[in-house]
Amino acid sequence: MTETWLLATLWLGLALIATLLSIWFGIATALSEIVVGTVAQLVIGALLGGAVLGANDPWIKFLSGTGAIILTFLAGAELDPSVFREKWKEAVGIGLASFVVPFLGCAAVAHYLLHWTPQASWLTGVALSTTSVAVVYAVMLEFGLNTSIYGKTVLAACFITDLGTVLALGLIFAPFTMKTVIFAGVGVVVFTLLPYLTPRFFKRYGGRPSELEAKYLLLCLFGMGFLASWADSEAVLPAYLIGMVLAGTVGKDHMLIRRLRTLTFGLLTPFYFIRAGSFVSVPALIAAPAIFLILLVTKIVTKLVAVYPVTKAFNGAGKEGMYTTLLMSTGLTFGSISALFGLSHGIIDTSQYSYLVATVVGSAVVPTLIANAFFLPLHLLExxxxxxxxxxxxxxxxxxxxxxxxxxxxxxxxxxxx
Missing domain, CATH: 1.20.5 (Single alpha-helices involved in coiled-coils or other helix-helix interfaces)
Structure with a gap:
């Protein structure tokens, strides 16, 4: 256990450094954790050996996977059902455009221009079609737009985009066997019953120091995660759907969500994002920077081409429309989850993974900086x-x-x- 405690101290020390960097430079914590993981693996690997960081130790892989699952659940639970019902046409239109065109465009560029395999190309489309709910929410929160109809509509569009990403990840890369049929059947039953059973169960037994609500949700997430893994799918798929179906109940319990956030961001997600960053090959990026630039430009251009006309159709032309488009161009959480899924399942190699993660990180920074510098809709802020x-x-x-x-x-x- 001595080595385990030492390793835990090292990882939490890296997490603390990443948090301080995010505060000092005003960037998303997930972004700084990926960068810290990349630098740590590069430095520690050069000095002491690549295995010292222990990224493949079973307990680190478990904490990392748990962080991804709960983070995905929280993203789904942030959906505001009332705003979605009111603005569903706009949210669905922007969300679908933000997913479909970049998905097909990035996959085509990876296959025909970079000459990647069909599977690697489809995974590229999935990873780069995402929109970062974390980045968009942070921007909305910074300017006070998270409580406005505009902000909630953009967030709802993000959920549609990421739902497409999660479904594509599960449907394209999961083998269609009897296990898949069983997983889908059980999922339909669970997703139908949860909105009915959960609020009644919480009302009768919840509100106690034993944190029954958290245990109940973790049981559901782990159970469906096991079933997804057993069916050769991805555990984040049912987690996101559970969050969405419980958005009208659990999502409105602010104290419960806050406690889950404390657990997730304080302990679990640092292990996920630092581990994701540790797999990035800096030498591969230095050897072929053009691939990174091609993928980044393709992601941003396809988002612009797809999303801006839809925002214009819903009277969002001008700065407001371009601001929405640039925010929908960001990527981080689901992009890195998709890339790590591809690496773990042998769909892409380490170099391809490095290009995808670097592109995802770049897309979290570049569109956000441009949006806030040149297209911030001041009338909405007022x-x-x-x-x-x-x-x-x-x-x-x-x-x-x-x-x-x-x-x-x-x-x-x-x-x-x-």
């Missing part, structure tokens, strides 16, 4: 600020009225865990 002030004034007035009516004081957003 409207969001005015809405916050109006809500604040109403809240202040409510404080004076509530005691007279002898009502129980309502919880603030902070108390709810926002």
């Amino acid at each position: 409207a969001s600020s005015a809405s916050v002030k109006k809500t604040s004034r109403r809240a202040e007035g409510g404080k004076k009225i509530l005691p007279v009516l002898k009502r129980k004081p309502t919880k603030t957003n902070n108390e709810k865990g926002n």
